Amino acid sequence: MTDKLQRAKDMILRPQETWAAIEGETETVQSLYVPYVLVLAAIGPLAQLIGGQLFGYRFLTLTVHPPLGSAIVGALLSYVLTLIGVYVVALVIDGLAPTFGGVKNQIQALKVAVYSFTAAWLAGIFALVPPLAILGLAGLYSLYLLYLGLPRLMKAPDDKALVYTVVVVVVAIVLYLIIAAIAGALAMTQGPALAGSMSLR
Numbered sequence: 001m002t003d004k005l006q007r008a009k010d011m012i013l014r015p016q017e018t019w020a021a022i023e024g025e026t027e028t029v030q031s032l033y034v035p036y037v038l039v040l041a042a043i044g045p046l047a048q049l050i051g052g053q054l055f056g057y058r059f060l061t062l063t064v065h066p067p068l069g070s071a072i073v074g075a076l077l078s079y080v081l082t083l084i085g086v087y088v089v090a091l092v093i094d095g096l097a098p099t100f101g102g103v104k105n106q107i108q109a110l111k112v113a114v115y116s117f118t119a120a121w122l123a124g125i126f127a128l129v130p131p132l133a134i135l136g137l138a139g140l141y142s143l144y145l146l147y148l149g150l151p152r153l154m155k156a157p158d159d160k161a162l163v164y165t166v167v168v169v170v171v172a173i174v175l176y177l178i179i180a181a182i183a184g185a186l187a188m189t190q191g192p193a194l195a196g197s198m199s200l201r
Helices: 002-013 015-023 029-054 068-100 106-116 118-128 130-154 158-199
Strands: 057-059 062-064
Touching: 002 015, 002 029, 002 118, 015 106, 015 130, 029 068, 029 106, 029 118, 029 130, 057 130, 068 106, 068 130, 068 158, 106 118, 106 130, 118 130, 130 158
Parallel strands: none
Antiparallel strands: 057 062
16 A cells, blocks of 8 residues: 555656656556546545544525535535546546547556546545645646646557547546536435434444
8 A cells, every 4th residue: 555655646746757767667547447447536535524523514695504415415426426537537548549640558457547547536635625626636637647647658649649638538538528517416315314314223
């Protein structure tokens, strides 16, 4: 686990050198997900769950605390859908590679998706204190990580890296909005039921 924490740190502080190291590593879907994705992807949903319950969300002079059941369901769904979303983004990266002069390689594409999300996942910690959630914009550094990783791992020409990155980002944003909508809708419908079952125990 220590080496994975070091990898996350290196992705933020030394991205160029870290992508060079990642390029030659032999990985599998499991080795990329466990524990790197499983741990880092949990930061945001867990921080949001705890922050919402402890501090609530302030609207003008009103502070709202989400129902615990809905908040738990929302956090779990957001987490699971994020795990799925990373793989879907990797499929998009792999599928688009030839369009931008790159080489298709599903594991390399998954590496790009996984490690590019590092900054966004780490920035999720700011949700622990809702007033600081705006600092989550630091997660936009993931766009830069993606821009560096795509040409290196997918063998795309540098002059096509920017457009490649933009297209992947647009797909990722659409995917994120779908995930947020699904998580929100299911949390509203399943949350009360969960809260009821918790109260019966």
